[in-house]
Every structure is written in structure tokens, then in C-alpha cells.
Amino acid sequence: MxxxxxxxxxxxxxxxxxxxxxxxxxxxxxxxxxxxxxxxxxxxxxxxxxxxxxxxxxxxxxxxxxxxxxxxxxxxxxxxxxxxxRAASGSKDKVSGTVRVSASEVIGTEVLPAILAELQAKYPDLIIELSASDAVEDVLQREADIAVRMVAPAQEALLARHIGTITLGLFAHRSYIERHGKPESLEALRRHKLIGFDRQTAYIRMMQKRYPMLDGISFSFRSDHSIALHNALRAGIGIGFYQIPLARRDANLVRLLPEIELSLDTWIVMHENLKTSPRCRVTFDALVAGLLDYIKGNNAKELP
Amino acid sequence: MxxxxxxxxxxxxxxxxxxxxxxxxxxxxxxxxxxxxxxxxxxxxxxxxxxxxxxxxxxxxxxxxxxxxxxxxxxxxxxxxxxxxRAASGSKDKVSGTVRVSASEVIGTEVLPAILAELQAKYPDLIIELSASDAVEDVLQREADIAVRMVAPAQEALLARHIGTITLGLFAHRSYIERHGKPESLEALRRHKLIGFDRQTAYIRMMQKRYPMLDGISFSFRSDHSIALHNALRAGIGIGFYQIPLARRDANLVRLLPEIELSLDTWIVMHENLKTSPRCRVTFDALVAGLLDYIKGNNAKELP
DNA sequence: ACGATTCCATACATTTATGTATATCATCTG
DNA sequence: CAGATGATATACATAAATGTATGGAATCGT
Missing domain, CATH: 1.10.10.10 (Winged helix-like DNA-binding domain superfamily/Winged helix DNA-binding domain)
Structure with missing residues (x-):
């Protein structure tokens, strides 16, 4: 019927x-x-x-x-x-069930695992689902419970916490410097191998806005996959942007042209309705604490 | 399984x-x-x-x-x-199917019927669902396709059109004036029978903000139902706020203390994804035109 | 060119979900 | 206090949805 x-x-x-x-x-x-x-x-x-x-x-x-x-x-x-x-998976006042976290590829793969591992050790019944992708998952539509965002959340009904600014600088691996030398000026960059994004991303738009003299620059290695770019940079292929707090972990990475920097405003966003859910609450708090540490450079802890 | x-x-x-x-x-x-x-x-x-x-x-x-x-x-x-x-109910390029419109009780019952009747006459295959309620229906969550709102839409992914400002003034029915006289000052209002909202609504908050001297004023007729308030006012029970464009339709309503007025900023809001849908498009346009007319006072047309 | 694979459509058997009828208990009403 | 009403729970019959098996047609790879 x-x-x-x-x-x-x-x-x-x-x-x-x-x-x-x-x-x-x-x-x-x-x-x-x-x-x-x-x-x-x-x-x-x-x-x-x-x-x-x-x-x-x-x-x-x-x-x-x-x-x-x-x-x-x-x-x-x-x-x-x-x-x-997911909401049903947790009991009322115990920290258990599944929580889905969304973040960019770089943050999701390089920064969050250590933070979430610690959280997981503290709450063994907590199941964490990490979506590391540069495609934005919508928190309002519940594609994720909690998201780490690089844009200020404009929407209502969202609980947002401003973490601070992640600064990016130009880096290259020591082996690259030994072979090609250090560029000492912005103009000199044109004679170097640059690593950059494939598509028109937020990074590129921001860079063109702040450093218009670099417009039309040509990259010798491109990918739309952030981790591939990172690995290329660490393998000594060329020069590219790298998150400064992340670079501290690798002594072989050398900062170039320190007057050049980009900044990413960082937010942690959660749907307001979830603030009473213990599993989301503790995850939110852990992310806030962990990312604050990360930005300040107190991130001694890494994955084994 | x-x-x-x-x-x-x-x-x-x-x-x-x-x-x-x-x-x-x-x-x-x-x-x-x-x-x-x-x-x-x-x-x-x-x-x-x-x-x-x-x-x-x-x-x-x-x-x-x-x-x-x-x-x-x-x-x-x-x-x-x-x-x-609803989205499936309309064909691709014909104006047909169902469109759900949400508006406040006053607008929904007094103003929209005439506008939508005209639209319905023009597109006989269009089925209109009108939700007239002061509870906000969420356009982002698709509780309604199109909404007439009195607050500026803060959310993204919304197609919003600013209509203008609906002004409210104090009115009473002629029969009331004949029995109780005209209040000639704000202070004199306290000695009159006032009609007002039951709950703490946007109207009340706005009124208290603009006319703090009226704070603590007591209403002799309250209801959380806007239409009941309107009918009470038109029955000569007392003095209350009334939309000025609406009052033009009833010669028996008398404006009092014209220095007092409240204004409602009016918006028409639709989900961005619906702008390619013919049935939503024409309804949106009809609402825009109709409400602009209403505000400007060119609303000769009424329901029979 | 030919077999392998993958696809959709259809006929038939079976499982699964639903409806009907009934029993039992609580509450409201006069 | 008795009867009417409306609630859930259970047993059984029925209807409906699903699975199995098979056929035909197109594409891919060797």
C-alpha cells in the first residue's frame, strides 16, 4: 500500500x-x-x-x-x-561510541594521529573515525561531527573555537640546498625547482594575493595531493610551502626567505547539538589542546 | 541480514x-x-x-x-x-510540482494569499504549500523551499533577496477611539488598553529597545497568536502594533502617536540549489514582486 | 576472433515483513 | 463501580519483499 x-x-x-x-x-x-x-x-x-x-x-x-x-x-x-x-553509539555519560573528525590532509595525517592516539589511550571505548581530505565535509549536515577548518565558520548553530594561526614558510630539504644553493631573493626563486598545488586551492589564491610578483611562476612538481607534495619536498625535489610547526620536527628541513610567509587561520568546529555528548566533548577538547600545542611548537610528541 | x-x-x-x-x-x-x-x-x-x-x-x-x-x-x-x-514533483522545465513557502503568521495569512493566488492562476500546475507560523522553519535543512524572513540570513548556501522594511505603527479601531479617546502622548498609553504578545518575541524585544519608557507596560489582551491579536485590534478591543501597509486596507483603523514606529527588515530566502528549479524560481520572483508592492503600498489587490 | 567478464531482465522459490484477531491491562467517565 | 476507550503484547495467516537461478547482450582483454 x-x-x-x-x-x-x-x-x-x-x-x-x-x-x-x-x-x-x-x-x-x-x-x-x-x-x-x-x-x-x-x-x-x-x-x-x-x-x-x-x-x-x-x-x-x-x-x-x-x-x-x-x-x-x-x-x-x-x-x-x-x-x-554515531549519536546512538555512545552511552549517555560514558565516553564511548564513534566520533567522526574531519581535517585537511596535512593536519589529518601529520598532526592529528598523535593527538587522537593519546585521546584513544585515555578513553579505550572511544572509536575515532578520521577523514583526512581537503574536500570540506559539512558539519552542519553532519558529514562529520567535528572538523578542523582553515576558514572562519559563518554558519549559525555551530560551536566554533578559534585556535590561532598556523604559519607556512618556504622550506627545502638540506640535500636540495647542497645541490642547488639557497635562493637569496624572491626573484631568485624563479630559477629554482618549486613544488606546488595542481588545482587552484586556497593556498595558491592566498599566495597570489600576498606575493603578486610570484604570479605566473612555474612549478616543476605539482600534485593535488598534499602528502605527495610533502614527501616530494622531504625527498629533496624542490622548494615549497610547509607548515612551520611541522618543520620543527625534521632537522633536515631548511627555512628559506623567511620574509615570505602565509598564515592559515585555524578553527575547530562542532555542531552545537553535540556539545552535550561526552564523546564529542572530550574529542573537541583534546583537539583544541593538541592543536594549540602544535601551533605553539610544544609538540614534542610524535607517532613512534 | x-x-x-x-x-x-x-x-x-x-x-x-x-x-x-x-x-x-x-x-x-x-x-x-x-x-x-x-x-x-x-x-x-x-x-x-x-x-x-x-x-x-x-x-x-x-x-x-x-x-x-x-x-x-x-x-x-x-x-x-x-x-x-517536492524536488521530484516538478518536471525539468515546466512550472509544476509542489513548492513549500514559509512565512510569519501575519504575512502568511494577510499578504501572501493574494500574491500566491495570482501566481497559482498563472501556473495552474503549481501546487503551493504555505506554512504560516512564527516558528522559524529552516531553509537550509529544507523544511521549506522558500521563506520570508524578518532577520538577515547569516548562512551560506542561501540565495537571499532583501525586500525592504515593513514599518509597524500603533493602531486602534475607530470604535475604540470613539469610546476611549486618542492617547496624545507616550505616557498616556499607560491608561489605555493595549494588545500585545504573550511570549518574549522579536517585536517585544525591539520595542523595549527603542522605547524603554514603555518598559513594564501592561497589556490587557495577550496572545501568542498574531492573528488573534489582529482580530482583537480590529474588533476594537484596544491599541496595538499593526503593519502600516496592512492598515491601509482598512479605513476603520486609526494611526496613533505616529512618532512611534518599529521596522522589520524583510528578506526572501531560498536554498541556492533550488535556483535552477523553475517552480521555485517563479515563486521566488513572484514573492519578491508581491512583497515589494506590499511595502510600497501598491497592494490594491486583496482576496475576494 | 573468441572466451571471460559484467551488465540487466525475468521466472520461480523462499524468506521476511506485515496485517488480523485477540488477550490483557490502565485510565477516564458517568 | 461498571462500561467504554485506548494502550501494548502475542499467535497465526497472509501478503510482500527478497534471494536464487538463468538467459541475453555488450564490452574488455588476450
């Missing part, structure tokens, strides 16, 4: 899986269902909304415009459902 | 219905299911999240703290699912 009334919400989940995986079969595998079931869900949903969602073809389905228009809604449903389960 | 994996999303819908209606039976009626089914959904969800959600008692269930913590998530799911259906 669903026909005239609202369709099953499970259809939305199936719909999203098909959209994400591009085929009924792949979606079925992901969902733990079978391909005929997934096909039936899509059929039923198409009938319910009165529009064709996919043009059936072998080797995969092609989403229609209607389907693409519905995708963001289905994604919100999925992230909300996931957040609900 | 749902047991170890994610629970059915339908359980969330059932869960929310039980929360809202307070009993399995009432929820079942609302959902078009039966009471045993609803009970089984709750059982299954409790097992899935590993927490008791309701303390079973005859004459109704009592939600546990865990259930209350999950409620906002379930509500988001419900409004998102509803928004998805």
Missing part, C-alpha cells in the same frame, strides 16, 4: 548507492542486497516520483537530470542517517 | 512518528501501518542501536534520553525526504 503514499525511505538509500556506483549490481554488492532487489527499488521509486531516474543500458545506468537533481537530498539523508547511528 | 549491518531507514521514520505521537497505535495510524508493525520497527531499531528508546508503558510510551538525543536527526531525515519528494 505504499503506492499512493510515501515511498520507503530505503529506496533513497538504494537510489544513492546506484548513483554512486553506476550500476545496479555494484550498488547491490555495496548494500548487501541482490541486483534484482536493487532494480525493483529503483523501479518502485521511479513510479513513486513519477519520473525516470536512469536510462537503462547494459554496462551501467545513466542517471537522468531528474536523478541528479535528487542526488544532494539523498546524500543529506545518508549523512544524517550515519550521524544518527 | 540487516542485523549486523545498517538498520532500515524506514525504522527512522517509524521512530519519529512514535516520538511525535506518543504511542505505537497513534504512530501506526499516522503512517498507515498497524500497531504490531510499528512495535516491531521500534524493537528492531532498539536492537540495532543497542539502546532502549522507549520505556514501554500502557497508555503510551515514554521516550528515553537516548531517543530524545536522536530526535533531531530523525527530524532532519523527515524534512529532507519531504524536500526530495
Amino acid at each position: 505504499e503506492s499512493s503514499s510515501e515511498p520507503s525511505w530505503d529506496f533513497y538509500r538504494t537510489f544513492l548507492a546506484v548513483l554512486q556506483h553506476g550500476s545496479l549490481s555494484a550498488a547491490a554488492r555495496d548494500l548487501g542486497l541482490t541486483q534484482p532487489t536493487v532494480g525493483r527499488h529503483i523501479d518502485a521509486l521511479e513510479k513513486a516520483v513519477g519520473a525516470e531516474l536512469f536510462t537503462r543500458s547494459q554496462q551501467g545506468l545513466l542517471p537522468t537530470d531528474a536523478a541528479l537533481a535528487l542526488k544532494p537530498y539523498a546524500e543529506t539523508l545518508a549523512s544524517t542517517a550515519a550521524a544518527l547511528l | 540487516e542485523s549486523s549491518s545498517e538498520p532500515s531507514w524506514d525504522f527512522y521514520r517509524t521512530f519519529l512518528a512514535v516520538l511525535q505521537h506518543g504511542s505505537l497505535s497513534a504512530a501506526a495510524r499516522d503512517l498507515g501501518l498497524t500497531q504490531p508493525t510499528v512495535g516491531r520497527h521500534i524493537d528492531a531499531l532498539e536492537k540495532a542501536v543497542g539502546a532502549e528508546l522507549f520505556t514501554r508503558s500502557q497508555q503510551g510510551l515514554l521516550p528515553t534520553d537516548a531517543a530524545l538525543a536522536l530526535k533531531p536527526y530523525a527530524e532532519t531525515l523527515a524534512s529532507t525526504a519531504a524536500a526530495l519528494l
Whole structure:
């Protein structure tokens, strides 16, 4: 009797899986269902909304415009459902359950593990999900419970804590300096191997704004993957921006042209509703303390 | 095989219905299911999240703290699912389908019907859902597609259009003046029958800020229902604030103490993603035009 | 060119979820 | 205090959704 009334919400989940995986079969595998079931869900949903969602073809389905228009809604449903389960996973006043933390690749891979490991040791029942990605996950939409952000949060209903400013400078590995020498001026940079971002990111925009004379500079190594850039720099491939607190950990990294610096304003953001949840509260506090330490350079602790 | 994996999303819908209606039976009626089914959904969800959600008692269930913590998530799911259906209801380039408009009680009942009726006449396939309530519905969370707001929208991802300022003045019905005379000063107001809000609303806060001498004034007629206040004023019960553009429609309403006025900044807000949707686009535009007219006083048209 | 793989569609069997009917208890009402 | 009402829980029958097995058609790789 669903026909005239609202369709099953499970259809939305199936719909999203098909959209994400591009085929009924792949979606079925992901969902733990079978391909005929997934096909039936899509059929039923198409009938319910009165529009064709996919043009059936072998080797995969092609989403229609209607389907693409519905995708963001289905994604919100999925992230909300996931957040609900996370919220349910913790008991009322014990620190337990899952908390999902989102941060940039660099912070997430280089800085947070040490902080979160310590937290995990203190609360063994706490399960931490770390999403290290430069794609922003939305805290309002509950894609993450807590996020480390480099932009000031403009939205309401968010609990935000300003940590301070992470400063970036130009660095190179000692081995690079030995081979190519130190650039002593901004102009001299043009004759060096530079490591930079592939896409137009916040870094690049900020750099062009503050140092317009560098506009049109050419990078000899690019990647849209921050860690790849870091590793390239540490391997002596060239000169690039590096977080100063992070550089303190590696004595082989040499600061160049110290008059050049970029700063990243750092915030920790959490949905207001979560402030009563113990597991989110302690994680939030641990992140605040840990990142403050990191910025101030008191970050002796590293991962073994 | 749902047991170890994610629970059915339908359980969330059932869960929310039980929360809202307070009993399995009432929820079942609302959902078009039966009471045993609803009970089984709750059982299954409790097992899935590993927490008791309701303390079973005859004459109704009592939600546990865990259930209350999950409620906002379930509500988001419900409004998102509803928004998805609305988005699906319109074809790609025809103006059809459902659009949900939210506005304050006064605007929603006195001003919008005329505007929306005209729009409806122009696009017969457009179905308009009007929520007239002073409780703010969240446009970001898709509780409404378009909202008329009296506060500047701070959030990102919103398409906002500033309409202008609606001015409120003190008014009374002619019959009241004939019986009680005109107050000629602010002080004289204290000897009159005043009509005002029950709760601490934006109006009251604004009034106390601009006219502190009125602090502690006592109302002889209060209600938290704006329309009841309007009707009371029009019935000659007393003096109260009334939107000036609205008062132009009723020759029997007399402006008092014209030096006193409050202003409401008015915005029309829509989620950015909806700007490509024809039905939302035309509704947005019609609201903008209609409310601009209203503010400027060119609102000759009224409902028959 | 040909087998392997992957895809969707369909027919049939089975499991699962739902509805019906009924029992039991509490509360409200006259 | 008795009867009506409305609540949950359980047993059983039924309807519905899912899984299994299979066929046909396209693509990929050797």
C-alpha cells in the first residue's frame, strides 16, 4: 500500500548507492542486497516520483537530470542517517561510541594521529573515525561531527573555537640546498625547482594575493595531493610551502626567505547539538589542546 | 541480514512518528501501518542501536534520553525526504510540482494569499504549500523551499533577496477611539488598553529597545497568536502594533502617536540549489514582486 | 576472433515483513 | 463501580519483499 503514499525511505538509500556506483549490481554488492532487489527499488521509486531516474543500458545506468537533481537530498539523508547511528553509539555519560573528525590532509595525517592516539589511550571505548581530505565535509549536515577548518565558520548553530594561526614558510630539504644553493631573493626563486598545488586551492589564491610578483611562476612538481607534495619536498625535489610547526620536527628541513610567509587561520568546529555528548566533548577538547600545542611548537610528541 | 549491518531507514521514520505521537497505535495510524508493525520497527531499531528508546508503558510510551538525543536527526531525515519528494514533483522545465513557502503568521495569512493566488492562476500546475507560523522553519535543512524572513540570513548556501522594511505603527479601531479617546502622548498609553504578545518575541524585544519608557507596560489582551491579536485590534478591543501597509486596507483603523514606529527588515530566502528549479524560481520572483508592492503600498489587490 | 567478464531482465522459490484477531491491562467517565 | 476507550503484547495467516537461478547482450582483454 505504499503506492499512493510515501515511498520507503530505503529506496533513497538504494537510489544513492546506484548513483554512486553506476550500476545496479555494484550498488547491490555495496548494500548487501541482490541486483534484482536493487532494480525493483529503483523501479518502485521511479513510479513513486513519477519520473525516470536512469536510462537503462547494459554496462551501467545513466542517471537522468531528474536523478541528479535528487542526488544532494539523498546524500543529506545518508549523512544524517550515519550521524544518527554515531549519536546512538555512545552511552549517555560514558565516553564511548564513534566520533567522526574531519581535517585537511596535512593536519589529518601529520598532526592529528598523535593527538587522537593519546585521546584513544585515555578513553579505550572511544572509536575515532578520521577523514583526512581537503574536500570540506559539512558539519552542519553532519558529514562529520567535528572538523578542523582553515576558514572562519559563518554558519549559525555551530560551536566554533578559534585556535590561532598556523604559519607556512618556504622550506627545502638540506640535500636540495647542497645541490642547488639557497635562493637569496624572491626573484631568485624563479630559477629554482618549486613544488606546488595542481588545482587552484586556497593556498595558491592566498599566495597570489600576498606575493603578486610570484604570479605566473612555474612549478616543476605539482600534485593535488598534499602528502605527495610533502614527501616530494622531504625527498629533496624542490622548494615549497610547509607548515612551520611541522618543520620543527625534521632537522633536515631548511627555512628559506623567511620574509615570505602565509598564515592559515585555524578553527575547530562542532555542531552545537553535540556539545552535550561526552564523546564529542572530550574529542573537541583534546583537539583544541593538541592543536594549540602544535601551533605553539610544544609538540614534542610524535607517532613512534 | 540487516542485523549486523545498517538498520532500515524506514525504522527512522517509524521512530519519529512514535516520538511525535506518543504511542505505537497513534504512530501506526499516522503512517498507515498497524500497531504490531510499528512495535516491531521500534524493537528492531532498539536492537540495532543497542539502546532502549522507549520505556514501554500502557497508555503510551515514554521516550528515553537516548531517543530524545536522536530526535533531531530523525527530524532532519523527515524534512529532507519531504524536500526530495517536492524536488521530484516538478518536471525539468515546466512550472509544476509542489513548492513549500514559509512565512510569519501575519504575512502568511494577510499578504501572501493574494500574491500566491495570482501566481497559482498563472501556473495552474503549481501546487503551493504555505506554512504560516512564527516558528522559524529552516531553509537550509529544507523544511521549506522558500521563506520570508524578518532577520538577515547569516548562512551560506542561501540565495537571499532583501525586500525592504515593513514599518509597524500603533493602531486602534475607530470604535475604540470613539469610546476611549486618542492617547496624545507616550505616557498616556499607560491608561489605555493595549494588545500585545504573550511570549518574549522579536517585536517585544525591539520595542523595549527603542522605547524603554514603555518598559513594564501592561497589556490587557495577550496572545501568542498574531492573528488573534489582529482580530482583537480590529474588533476594537484596544491599541496595538499593526503593519502600516496592512492598515491601509482598512479605513476603520486609526494611526496613533505616529512618532512611534518599529521596522522589520524583510528578506526572501531560498536554498541556492533550488535556483535552477523553475517552480521555485517563479515563486521566488513572484514573492519578491508581491512583497515589494506590499511595502510600497501598491497592494490594491486583496482576496475576494 | 573468441572466451571471460559484467551488465540487466525475468521466472520461480523462499524468506521476511506485515496485517488480523485477540488477550490483557490502565485510565477516564458517568 | 461498571462500561467504554485506548494502550501494548502475542499467535497465526497472509501478503510482500527478497534471494536464487538463468538467459541475453555488450564490452574488455588476450
